[in-house]
Amino acid sequence: MEEVIKRYTPFVIKTARSIYVKGQEVEDLIQIGQASIIKAVNMYDTERENAFTTYVFNTIRRTLYLLIRSSVKDAKCCSLNTSNNEGCELIDVLAGDEDIEEEMIKKEEKAMLAKALRKLNEQEKEIIYWFYFEKRSLREYASLKGIYYKTAGDRKKKALRKLKKCLEGMDFNGNI
Known part of the structure; x- marks a missing residue:
């Protein structure tokens, strides 16, 4: 044995x-x-x-x-209503599904983007709105405005460069 x-x-x-x-x-x-x-x-x-x-x-x-x-x-030892050393119930200190920090960052980035968009002239705002918010093509924009497609592309590029420069001046860390 x-x-x-x-x-x-x-x-x-x-x-x-x-x-x-x-x-x-x-x-x-x-x-x-x-x-x-x-x-x-x-x-x-x-x-x-x-x-x-x-x-x-x-x-x-x-x-x-x-x-x-x-x-x-x-069973109380396994309950979410059990208090920890600091007197808080476990249910109160569990992380939630929402990411408050991420939401605040997105909110701040949206505010910076809105501020930068206000610095564009009307023609630049129009093409950015047309392409990114309405999700319509540059070809349609060029046809509607009676301009060449290349001109519409150049306007968009110029507006984006100006927008990027404004955002960089505000220390924008998101994706441009």
């Missing part, structure tokens, strides 16, 4: 160190695991299909996991 216990004690130690049971020290868990080895030896059926080693490992795990389950008697 001592030889069997020595052979499986490293597994017991590894398993005992990997779990936490409230009120139990690692040494206690090791002793419980070693007792489960004795139990496995006494209960093993030699006519079983699975190997003795597998049976011992499973017995050790089941014994320690049963100990974990039995130690969680008070």
